[in-house]
Amino acid sequence: MRKLLKSLAALVLAVVLSLPAIAAADESKSTLDQILERGTLRVGTTGDYPPYSELDTATNTYKGYEIDVANQLAADLGVKVEFVPTTWETLAAGIQAGKYDVAASGITLTLERLKSIGFSAPYLDSPLVPLVQSKDGAKYAVWRDLDKEGVRIAVQSGTSAEESAKKNFTKAEIVPIVAPALDYQELLAGKVDAAITDTVFIKKALAQYADKLVAVDPTHAIEGQPNAMMTVRDDFVWRNWLDTWVATRTQSGFFDALFTKWIAGS
Numbered sequence: 068m069r070k071l072l073k074s075l076a077a078l079v080l081a082v083v084l085s086l087p088a089i090a091a092a093d094e095s096k097s098t099l100d101q102i103l104e105r106g107t108l109r110v111g112t113t114g115d116y117p118p119y120s121e122l123d124t125a126t127n128t129y130k131g132y133e134i135d136v137a138n139q140l141a142a143d144l145g146v147k148v149e150f151v152p153t154t155w156e157t158l159a160a161g162i163q164a165g166k167y168d169v170a171a172s173g174i175t176l177t178l179e180r181l182k183s184i185g186f187s188a189p190y191l192d193s194p195l196v197p198l199v200q201s202k203d204g205a206k207y208a209v210w211r212d213l214d215k216e217g218v219r220i221a222v223q224s225g226t227s228a229e230e231s232a233k234k235n236f237t238k239a240e241i242v243p244i245v246a247p248a249l250d251y252q253e254l255l256a257g258k259v260d261a262a263i264t265d266t267v268f269i270k271k272a273l274a275q276y277a278d279k280l281v282a283v284d285p286t287h288a289i290e291g292q293p294n295a296m297m298t299v300r301d302d303f304v305w306r307n308w309l310d311t312w313v314a315t316r317t318q319s320g321f322f323d324a325l326f327t328k329w330i331a332g333s
Contacts, residue, residue, distance in 0.1 A: 098168055110148060111166065176294070201278065214239050
């Protein structure tokens, strides 16, 4: 009997000692609950990547495909939206530090990024392709032709294009370009032989410099680029709500309308 009582006492003591931990766990709220209680959705964005996210310095306001995504997301949550300036190099760090709830700026979901950070379901694909000067277009039939010693390829620092270029080009020199400088501007200046960027962003450059720049075999991309919102990795309540929102808005034609507004017509 004494042994039984001791065992029961030990069990009760273990339960009592575990209560603070259980209470602490209950106090930990999902990002979804925090957003609803705060009444504000905080969105990290770079403001340097049209047509996804562009800062109007005159009015200090943002516009673009991803800005419309964030505004609609906040509206469907029933909260206000707050845009938080960030950079490509610090996107994930801002999420991990709790500076914003999601990051939306034309961000690519990659397997490497998924090791340390979360993403919503993707809602747009903008594959990577190389740009070269028009006078050099005949030199490169496919993107693999650029992978030669002596070839310098510009990529935007901190982006998935940099990650992809380092993986797919082992002989060419990869040159990271830090914003506000742009990869294709370095190409126009003759500082590099090519620039790697996505097919959506590239539309503006090709339209503006149609006589100077050309895409290398644009129908065969280096790799796909599924775009999504970056967010916390292990908050499954928030991730489930966010993924369901993407699915619902996809079915409603919301993303198709954004594509027409910001990309197809650009």
